Amino acid sequence: MRTRGFGIDFGGSGIKGAPVDLEQGDFAAERLRIDTPDPSTPEAVAEVFAELLSRFPSDGGPVGVTVPGVVRHGVVHSAANIDKAWIGTDADALFTRATGRDVHVVNDADAAGLAEVRFGAARGQGGLVIVTTLGTGIGSAFVYDGVLVPNSELGHLQIDGHDAESRAAASIREEENLSWSEWAERLTRYYRTVEMLFSPELFVVGGGVSRRSELFLPLVRIQTPTVPATLENRAGIVGAALYAATSA
Ligand code: BGC
Numbered sequence: 166m167r168t169r170g171f172g173i174d175f176g177g178s179g180i181k182g183a184p185v186d187l188e189q190g191d192f193a194a195e196r197l198r199i200d201t202p203d204p205s206t207p208e209a210v211a212e213v214f215a216e217l218l219s220r221f222p223s224d225g226g227p228v229g230v231t232v233p234g235v236v237r238h239g240v241v242h243s244a245a246n247i248d249k250a251w252i253g254t255d256a257d258a259l260f261t262r263a264t265g266r267d268v269h270v271v272n273d274a275d276a277a278g279l280a281e282v283r284f285g286a287a288r289g290q291g292g293l294v295i296v297t298t299l300g301t302g303i304g305s306a307f308v309y310d311g312v313l314v315p316n317s318e319l320g321h322l323q324i325d326g327h328d329a330e331s332r333a334a335a336s337i338r339e340e341e342n343l344s345w346s347e348w349a350e351r352l353t354r355y356y357r358t359v360e361m362l363f364s365p366e367l368f369v370v371g372g373g374v375s376r377r378s379e380l381f382l383p384l385v386r387i388q389t390p391t392v393p394a395t396l397e398n399r400a401g402i403v404g405a406a407l408y409a410a411t412s413a
Contacts, residue, residue, distance in 0.1 A: 169193060170406030171221070171266075173214060173230045174273070174398075177201060177246065177301060180210065181398075182217045185406035190284025192399065194221065205247060207254045211263035218264050227413035228266045229405030231273040232256060233302065235316045239270055245321070245330075246301050269409040274298045274371075275315050276404030277394065278306020281369050283407060285395040292366040295319070295359065296394070299372035303330040303355075307363075313408075324358050335374040349384030356387045369394050 166187065173182040183196035199217055202209040218228065232251070235242040239257025244250075260268035271279075278296035281287050287294045291310050295317075298304035303320030306313065320330035331337065333355040338348040356368060368387075370378060371394030378393035385391065396403060 167226055167410050169224060170226060170410045171218070171228045172276075172402035172404070172406035172409070173217065173228065174276075174401035174405065175201070175210060175231055175233075176273075176401075177205075177233075180213050180217060181402060182214075182221075183402050184221060185403050187407060187410055190280065190396070190403050190407075192402070196402065197221070204250075206250045207241075207248075207256065207259055211259050214260055214268075215264045218266060223266070225266070227409040228260075228264065228268045229276070229407070229409030229412075230256070230260060230268055230270045231276045231401045231405045232270050233273045233304065235318060236270050236272050236275075237316065241270070243318075267409075267413055269412045271405055271408040272304070272306075272316055273401055274304025274317075275306045275313055276408055277304070277371050277396070277400035278308050278369075278404065279313055279407050280396050280400040280404035281306075281371065281394050282308045282311055284403065285400065286369045286392045287367055290367050293363060294367045294369060295363065295365040296369040296371060297359075298394075299333075299335040299352075299370065299374050301334060301336045303334050304372075305359075319359055322355075322358060324354060329355055329358075335372055338374075345380045346384055349381045352381065352385045353387060356385060356389070356391070360387055360389045365389055367392065371396075371400055373398070
């Protein structure tokens with residue numbers, strides 16, 4: 166496998182990219198951020214990717230990109246929190262055309278999962294690791310003995326008649342002004358359901374809020390060992406680069 170890659174993290178407010186050292190699991194140069202265009206249609210986003218890539222010297226290698234939706238064979242199949250125009254878009258083909266690079270798209274939580282298992286909080290952990298990202302929505306990654314089982318989409322489990330992420334995402338804590346302990350109650354309900362269904366060896370909790378994990382993780386009452394993610398905002402970029410390097 167290559168030792169250098171490039172990852173792009175496509176988020177609701179910013180598009181961030183950096184070359185990645187695939188042996189260390191870290192950025193190989195400073196990350197660059199460009200505002201996400203509004204509306205964030207696939208074509209508008211593709212232009213930003215081309216602009217972003219043009220600011221770095223190219224080694225011609227593959228580029229990984231995260232997308233907050235279901236991705237199969239480069240085609241985006243869902244768009245819970247992004248422009249609906251993404252549904253049905255062959256993102257691999259569009260981005261490859263727009264950038265002249267070999268682009269591989271991966272679900273954002275799956276990218277974070279790959280990165281955490283290879284380089285972060287779940288390094289060396291065998292069996293089933295479930296990485297969840299708590300942000301605007303809830304993302305999830307299933308990694309079994311280091312191998313990703315993509316598109317698990319556990320943020321959309323139906324729990325108590327609700328789409329789980331509409332009750333327990335980090336954005337909901339802010340919107341509904343929940344205290345940390347009120348939010349932890351919802352997370353307990355959520356993670357208990359997931360552990361009952363899948364009995365993982367380990368949960369890794371990521372997303373921006375994981376930087377403040379001491380405020381809520383100790384209040385989440387579940388059996389499964391649970392640790393905060395360690396790659397923080399590098400997980401998407403590093404995981405995307407890793408995904409592309411192994412898919413190319
Ligand atoms: C989407 C997932 C995504 C997650 C986190 C969910 O609403 O369905 O694909 O991974 O949000 O962004």
